[in-house]
Amino acid sequence: MNQVSSRQVVLMGFCYVFSATLVTWPGQILRSAKQDAWVGVPLCSLGVLMVLWLTDRALARNPGKDLLTLFVEKFGWLGKAVLLLYVLFSLVIMAKDVRLGVDFVSVVFLPVTPAVVVGALIVATCVFMVRGGIEVIARMTELYLPVFLLFSLFCGALLIPDLSWQYLQPFFEYGMQRPVIGVWYALNAIGSITILPLLFSHERFSFRQACISLAFSSLFLEFVLVICQLNLGSLLAGHLMYPAYEAVREVRVTDFLDRFDILIVGIWLPTIVIKIALNLYFIIACMRQVIPQLQAAQVAPSLGALALVVSLWLFHTSTEVVAVDDLWPAVVMALWLGIPALGAIVAALLTPKPRARQPKPQRAP
């Protein structure tokens, strides 16, 4: 198996949470949680942090093993059944991301190119990345994510003169109702960070790295959310499909760069592709735990083709993805938080504690 560094793992977790989420998520959370949406992200992060701590304890007791391996080792056929469930739902996640990516490209770059052509190009890129192994995905993340983050900060800074702080008020108009709705939708984005302990062992991924990845992804999500809210207002942003993109379109850097948004989307799109590739890698990792003889490189193209067809068949338009996303946090709670937390607790209980080092026998005087 290819090796990745801890820093690359942190960046991959960050990319998995941050990149594709930005397409429709800000509009969805602002539509329902209105001006109190910003409360959801930090509250949700605290809950996810607890799950990450639990999984870290389990991984620390079982060095060299990731959670997927632990599921199969400790729970046998039940663990394999759970992994098949992960395969099924990850395929839906991948289908959602491909559909959103295709729609986004069609809207911004290629309005007359057929969706299947755009989708095939995205999926083919992902398949080649997965065939290269996790190292290729990690290196692409290292290459594109920092640039995208820099551009996000740059755009946010350029939008500061256009921000209206009254869009944050009135605070807690209906008590805790809207913040709770914010937590529900924030789960959609932040909950999926538990893919890291599922894929990587304790040698590559400790609790410290989990905290860094979670903190940065939450911070940037909050940053983009607040910028969208203060720039467009929750009422307008809630009615837009791509509020983050609309906010970026507000940026004008001289007359020469009046289509500055194309540059941003050109850097944003590879990070979405990286997320889809990581999802494809995760599905194959789950399948290999169930059938160890499976050859990842050979299976990747057919799985990619299946994901593309499923994405175009299941979601005819990207608004259907939004309808599914309204209920998706329930799946996130079960699949990305509940099962890893429960599995980690039971796996930790089933693993004997490492023995304390025996004291050296005292020499007789």
Add this chain to the structure above:
Amino acid sequence: MIVNFIEAAAFIAALCALQWKEWRQANRPTKIAMVTMMTLAAGAWVVSNVFPDMHTSFAWLPKPFHVR
């Protein structure tokens, strides 16, 4: 409908042609997985193109919150 079938057949043929080298290198469990996924992909493609109305818009999914 004929165009849809031709499209579907071309899609499947292209996939098979692309995977021919992989197919020859694959072991038995991998071949079974590949056949299963290709069949599923081809089936979904044919169904979605030939019967475009066999599709849900997910509008029946309940909204979790009443937004006010």
